[in-house]
Amino acid sequence: MESILVLTHADETGEALTKASLEAVTAGKELSARLNASLTIGIVAVDATAANSLASSGARLLAVTGEAFAQPRYASDAAALQSLTRAANATIVLAPASSRFARVAAGVAHRLGGFIDTHITAIGGTETVEATRWFYRQRVEAVLTRDARPWFLLLDPGTHAAFAGQPAPAQIEQVAVQLPAPRTTVNGLRAPAQGAQTIRPDAKLLFVAGAGWTKKQPDGQIHITEAGELILGFLQHSGASLGSSKSLVDQGGEGEPVLPFLTHMNQIGQTGATPRHAKGLSTCCHGEEPHVVGWRFIGSRRAISLDPNCGWTRGKADVVYIADAFQVMAKVNAQLEATKS
Numbered sequence: 001m002e003s004i005l006v007l008t009h010a011d012e013t014g015e016a017l018t019k020a021s022l023e024a025v026t027a028g029k030e031l032s033a034r035l036n037a038s039l040t041i042g043i044v045a046v047d048a049t050a051a052n053s054l055a056s057s058g059a060r061l062l063a064v065t066g067e068a069f070a071q072p073r074y075a076s077d078a079a080a081l082q083s084l085t086r087a088a089n090a091t092i093v094l095a096p097a098s099s100r101f102a103r104v105a106a107g108v109a110h111r112l113g114g115f116i117d118t119h120i121t122a123i124g125g126t127e128t129v130e131a132t133r134w135f136y137r138q139r140v141e142a143v144l145t146r147d148a149r150p151w152f153l154l155l156d157p158g159t160h161a162a163f164a165g166q167p168a169p170a171q172i173e174q175v176a177v178q179l180p181a182p183r184t185t186v187n188g189l190r191a192p193a194q195g196a197q198t199i200r201p202d203a204k205l206l207f208v209a210g211a212g213w214t215k216k217q218p219d220g221q222i223h224i225t226e227a228g229e230l231i232l233g234f235l236q237h238s239g240a241s242l243g244s245s246k247s248l249v250d251q252g253g254e255g256e257p258v259l260p261f262l263t264h265m266n267q268i269g270q271t272g273a274t275p276r277h278a279k280g281l282s283t284c285c286h287g288e289e290p291h292v293v294g295w296r297f298i299g300s301r302r303a304i305s306l307d308p309n310c311g312w313t314r315g316k317a318d319v320v321y322i323a324d325a326f327q328v329m330a331k332v333n334a335q336l337e338a339t340k341s
């Protein structure tokens with residue numbers, strides 16, 4: 001009989017669990033119901049406040065709390081997850097693939113003599129655990145089973161609905177952790193200003209900018225400043241996340257005109273990211289396969305391109321506007337502004 005543990009952690013406020021943690025809770029509840037197995041949820045946070053959102057989960061709640069767990073740190077987080085897994089006697093451990101847990105989970109699995117698989121998108125099976133993930137940049141989907149226990153599964157964010165139970169004072173069991181002498185002190189957090197952050201994983205829409213924005217336009221000129229204003233204006237009005245083609249983000253290194261707010265972190269595709277958004281709008285991008293493979297998890301796809309023979313028109317988008325993106329986005333921004341005022 002399996003014993004399932006879901007590992008969760010608090011967000012930066014310390015008072016709530018992260019969305020990805022709550023998604024892992026949903027996955028754990030579904031799996032334990034299917035296998036008729038026990039479910040435990042482990043919480044890592046500065047105090048037990050965040051556990052209140054799990055009061056109605058029906059699971060046993062274990063918590064590791066204290067000032068040492070207010071901030072991510074390899075040594076303290078690894079020790080916390082190790083203690084939680086031991087206390088739960090877990091055979092299957094589900095955890096969100098957050099930056100906090102992704103960096104420690106493999107080490108913890110190793111310390112416990114277990115095994116880990118990452119980028120899990122679905123968990124199936126009624127007799128045994130079947131974990132699904134994609135390989136070769138989302139081209140091949142595989143279903144994995146393993147005999148090794150404890151088996152750690154890191155769940156990709158956005159693959160499950162977040163657990164949303166009625167918050168109430170939760171019954172938790174504190175788990176003691178033997179901490180090694182600390183070698184790392186967290187002095188604080190430095191993050192880009194809210195408006196400067198263009199990668200928004202929770203946005204409904206992905207807006208992709210391609211190299212066309214910086215190329216000579218029909219008047220024989222480049223319009224880089226206007227391109228930047230149109231793109232940032234749209235992001236501001238729509239709250240969309242900003243993606244880019246490889247050609248556009250590579251241009252900086254080639255000494256060509258660049259959009260200063262784009263980095264390789266924005267790149268979508270085979271050698272970039274594969275984000276999950278309900279909708280996507282591609283602009284000034286040709287829609288070549290190495291780029292479009294990063295759109296695997298975009299629900300509904302639209303593109304604006306001057307080229308009627310671009311990759312998008314060849315079956316890669318649901319709707320393609322053969323139009324000048326400068327003109328289209330200027331009108332869209334004007335309409336969004338008018339709607340707001």
Ligand SMILES: Cc1cc2nc3c(=O)[nH]c(=O)nc-3n(C[C@H](O)[C@H](O)[C@H](O)COP(=O)(O)OP(=O)(O)OC[C@H]3O[C@@H](n4cnc5c(N)ncnc54)[C@H](O)[C@@H]3O)c2cc1C
Pocket residue numbers: 209210211212213215217244245246247248267268269270271272273283284285286287288289290291294304305306307310323324325326
């Ligand atoms: C191994 C390998 C890995 C790769 N990995 C990636 C990856 O991860 N991500 C990625 O993106 N690419 C990747 N590529 C590169 C990819 O093949 C393409 O070269 C790249 O995606 C092209 O970028 P683009 O469409 O923005 O630029 P271009 O091919 O230059 O296309 C620009 C488009 O903009 C249109 N345009 C110009 N002006 C306007 C306007 N005013 N209005 C509307 N449309 C306009 C043009 O008609 C054109 O279709 C990879 C390639 C290789 C070989």
